[in-house]
Amino acid sequence: MAIVLGDNRYGKAENRLVRVDRDGDEHRITDLTVSVSLSGDMSDTHLTGANDKVLATDTQKNTVFAFARDGIGEIEDFALRLARHFVSTQESIHAARVGIVAHPWERLQVGGRPAHHSFARSGAGTRTTRVTYDGERAWVLGGVEDLTVLNSTGSEFWGFPRDEYTTLVEVKDRILATAVSATWRFSVDEADWADAHETALATLLDAFGGTHSQSLQQTLYAMGQAVLEAVPEIAEIRFSLPNKHHFLVDLEPFGLDNPGEVFYAADRPYGLIEGTVLRDDAPPAGPAWS
Ligand SMILES: O=c1[nH]c(=O)c2[nH]c(=O)[nH]c2[nH]1
Numbered sequence: 252m253a254i255v256l257g258d259n260r261y262g263k264a265e266n267r268l269v270r271v272d273r274d275g276d277e278h279r280i281t282d283l284t285v286s287v288s289l290s291g292d293m294s295d296t297h298l299t300g301a302n303d304k305v306l307a308t309d310t311q312k313n314t315v316f317a318f319a320r321d322g323i324g325e326i327e328d329f330a331l332r333l334a335r336h337f338v339s340t341q342e343s344i345h346a347a348r349v350g351i352v353a354h355p356w357e358r359l360q361v362g363g364r365p366a367h368h369s370f371a372r373s374g375a376g377t378r379t380t381r382v383t384y385d386g387e388r389a390w391v392l393g394g395v396e397d398l399t400v401l402n403s404t405g406s407e408f409w410g411f412p413r414d415e416y417t418t419l420v421e422v423k424d425r426i427l428a429t430a431v432s433a434t435w436r437f438s439v440d441e442a443d444w445a446d447a448h449e450t451a452l453a454t455l456l457d458a459f460g461g462t463h464s465q466s467l468q469q470t471l472y473a474m475g476q477a478v479l480e481a482v483p484e485i486a487e488i489r490f491s492l493p494n495k496h497h498f499l500v501d502l503e504p505f506g507l508d509n510p511g512e513v514f515y516a517a518d519r520p521y522g523l524i525e526g527t528v529l530r531d532d533a534p535p536a537g538p539a540w541s
Pocket residue numbers: 408419465466467468494522
């Protein structure tokens with residue numbers, strides 16, 4: 252029996268980067284969490300401790316900030332620039348993965364006018380990307396995280412099997428709420444990323460609101476189908492949807508009725524609905540997800 256080194260990677264995770272773009276007095280904020288992960292010829296450092304092939308994670312962190320000096324642009328482009336840099340400048344690095352979460356800020360209204368330099372963190376989900384580059388080609392993922400949405404009607408859940416443990420009451424009208432995490436895989440490594448993101452997000456929200464739902468699973472598929480129909484560059488979309496249960500409170504002990512007005516918003520446990528929607532001719536995903 253021999254013991255060998257298996258799959259490995261390393262990098263600087265969660266670099267918190269804020270850039271201020273100054274157009275005269277008018278500022279714009281880009282607030283990112285950037286994670287770098289590199290892999291390649293890393294046997295020596297694990298087996299003998301020789302570090303001559305190890306681009307320090309501290310250097311990786313510095314690179315992220317130095318690259319931001321030239322402007323960030325769309326997060327997919329920034330991730331592509333960084334990933335290509337690490338692989339093309341370091342012989343020992345064979346693949347790079349750069350993941351970015353963009354934290355949204357909204358311009359404040361000050362004195363009844365849009366402020367030049369004052370912002371509030373907005374809660375409407377975060378935009379994400381993950382780029383993998385292997386020296387020859389790049390795989391680009393985009394997406395959103397923590398996009399909390401709710402339909403106060405238009406949702407049913409009934410017709411499920413009943414066994415000796417089933418207590419859930421069938422409902423023809425309930426609240427449907429979730430925090431959408433969606434990651435989509437582009438079939439291209441060059442696109443109008445801003446437009447693709449905006450269209451995917453608007454389409455997803457439209458499908459959430461516009462689907463009369465028999466289950467969160469059905470809503471998941473409807474959202475995925477709509478995004479794929481709207482954005483030709485997206486080949487596949489993966490969802491993770493916590494079912495944020497809202498239970499109608501029994502007010503009868505207090506002599507009150509409750510015609511779908513007062514709910515207990517349960518925190519946990521929650522149903523977790525996950526699924527992938529893709530084109531049947533989607534190109535192979537390669538290392539995009541791994
Ligand atoms: O939309 C739903 N899907 C389920 O699978 C499920 N299971 C459950 O208890 N409630 C719900 N709701």
